[in-house]
Amino acid sequence: MVLVQSSSGLGRVLRRRSGRPFAIWAAIVLALAASVDIAAAATGSPAVEAPTTFYANDFEESAGPEWSENSIAITPAGNRRFLGTFSNATVSLVLTGLPVHNQLTISMDLLVIGTWQGNAGPDTWQFGVTGGPTLMHTTFNTIAVADGRQAYPDAYPGGVHLPHSGAAEIGTLGYAYGDVYNLRVAFPHTGSTVAFNFSAGGHDPATHLWGIDSVAVQVDAPDADSDGIPNATDNCPSIANPDQSDGDGDGVGDACDNCPNDFNPAQTASNGTGSGDLCSAGTVSGFSLATVRLKADPSGKPNGTLVIHGLLDPTAMGGGATLADTLRGGFSIAVAGAGLPRAELLRFPSCNTISRCAGSGREVVAFRKRSGNLFSMTITARGRSLAQPLSPAAVTVTLSTTGLDQAARVSNCSVRGGNAQTVSCRP
Numbered sequence: 001m002v003l004v005q006s007s008s009g010l011g012r013v014l015r016r017r018s019g020r021p022f023a024i025w026a027a028i029v030l031a032l033a034a035s036v037d038i039a040a041a042a043t044g045s046p047a048v049e050a051p052t053t054f055y056a057n058d059f060e061e062s063a064g065p066e067w068s069e070n071s072i073a074i075t076p077a078g079n080r081r082f083l084g085t086f087s088n089a090t091v092s093l094v095l096t097g098l099p100v101h102n103q104l105t106i107s108m109d110l111l112v113i114g115t116w117q118g119n120a121g122p123d124t125w126q127f128g129v130t131g132g133p134t135l136m137h138t139t140f141n142t143i144a145v146a147d148g149r150q151a152y153p154d155a156y157p158g159g160v161h162l163p164h165s166g167a168a169e170i171g172t173l174g175y176a177y178g179d180v181y182n183l184r185v186a187f188p189h190t191g192s193t194v195a196f197n198f199s200a201g202g203h204d205p206a207t208h209l210w211g212i213d214s215v216a217v218q219v220d221a222p223d224a225d226s227d228g229i230p231n232a233t234d235n236c237p238s239i240a241n242p243d244q245s246d247g248d249g250d251g252v253g254d255a256c257d258n259c260p261n262d263f264n265p266a267q268t269a270s271n272g273t274g275s276g277d278l279c280s281a282g283t284v285s286g287f288s289l290a291t292v293r294l295k296a297d298p299s300g301k302p303n304g305t306l307v308i309h310g311l312l313d314p315t316a317m318g319g320g321a322t323l324a325d326t327l328r329g330g331f332s333i334a335v336a337g338a339g340l341p342r343a344e345l346l347r348f349p350s351c352n353t354i355s356r357c358a359g360s361g362r363e364v365v366a367f368r369k370r371s372g373n374l375f376s377m378t379i380t381a382r383g384r385s386l387a388q389p390l391s392p393a394a395v396t397v398t399l400s401t402t403g404l405d406q407a408a409r410v411s412n413c414s415v416r417g418g419n420a421q422t423v424s425c426r427p
């Protein structure tokens with residue numbers, strides 16, 4: 001896998017070694033695009049995502065299995081490597097794993113080689129999406145005879161233009177006749193797979209050849225509220241909020257958050273007021289706390305420990321009849337309070353057993369059935385960044401599952417050890 005900058009063609013051209021899985025290559029392209037966005041955010045400009053280059057190939061190394069044909073030709077002048085040459089063949093490009101999008105843009109350099117006679121042939125060339133739509137169907141004329149005309153840059157039939165009209169290069173490739181056209185077409189598209197086909201028609205294979213170079217496919221993501229942040233990554237997809245501010249860090253932007261000061265990623269609002277249950281008075285909770293203990297590392301290293309003892313009543317929580325139903329799909333725990341350096345977030349993405357589950361970091365949760373439908377829950381999280389001094393007056397723990405937020409609070413906190421090294425809080 002080699003990424004190179006090219007001074008010609010499409011600007012940013014990504015070169016690909018043969019034999020590497022395409023998905024990995026595409027992922028690196030996407031990661032590269034993401035890093036560009038991060039750089040933009042760091043310099044203070046809005047985190048607007050431009051169309052992302054999903055696929056690019058300049059054929060400097062190989063075509064890859066996404067192409068139905070893999071012959072590489074080299075131009076007599078300039079040693080340009082390109083996919084070709086072809087005459088009457090149909091060449092296809094299949095891309096899979098496209099991210100969420102509503103438009104694709106394909107661009108390429110088309111090399112028209114030999115004695116193409118435009119509308120007089122007609123010497124047609126076309127490309128499109130397999131199964132439709134046709135994106136271009138036109139003719140080219142490489143030999144400037146007096147009455148020669150070509151359809152490009154319009155469609156055939158219909159376009160009547162002088163030979164070479166719209167060409168980026170004329171006669172530069174070292175062939176007796178050969179022009180280069182920079183083609184770029186955007187079209188509506190959704191779905192994770194696309195197949196393109198490229199073909200020419202009615203040609204004498206000895207004198208009418210073509211090839212393509214610097215192929216790139218960009219995905220444009222939908223942005224329903226036009227705030228520059230695509231729906232897929234917008235923390236409030238229906239309200240324009242280009243700053244994406246999220247004061248409580250629950251992943252829901254302030255502009256949409258039904259409890260903007262409380263960590264409640266599930267946005268539960270069962271009381272009919274539109275306000276989230278977590279910040280509404282009188283909401284019944286099936287989650288209560290017995291103790292929360294925090295221990296900082298005296299050296300200041302991220303080696304603190306957090307231990308939470310609580311009680312869960314799945315029936316009262318309303319998330320499901322059983323604990324397994326309630327926690328199916330994973331859950332997260334947020335620990336926050338004035339006097340803590342920052343909110344601590346623990347994630348348990350999959351909990352296939354309700355007896356004991358490991359989290360995504362160094363955290364473990366254990367459940368034990370008590371009476372009726374009541375379960376005790378013990379969470380131990382190590383390697384936390386808890387920095388001294390720890391001096392919370394109260395700690396709020398929010399348990400969030402798919403579609404459910406439940407919070408409990410302990411406000412009776414006592415500090416032990418020098419420099420507030422250990423804190424223990426009870427209700």
Ligand SMILES: [Ca+2]
Pocket residue numbers: 223224225226227228229230231234236237
């Ligand atoms: Ca948006």
Ligand SMILES: [Ca+2]
Pocket residue numbers: 225227229234235236237238239240241242
């Ligand atoms: Ca928005």
Ligand SMILES: [Ca+2]
Pocket residue numbers: 246247248249250251252253254257259260
């Ligand atoms: Ca929020």
Ligand SMILES: [Ca+2]
Pocket residue numbers: 248250252257258259260261262263264265
């Ligand atoms: Ca919130």
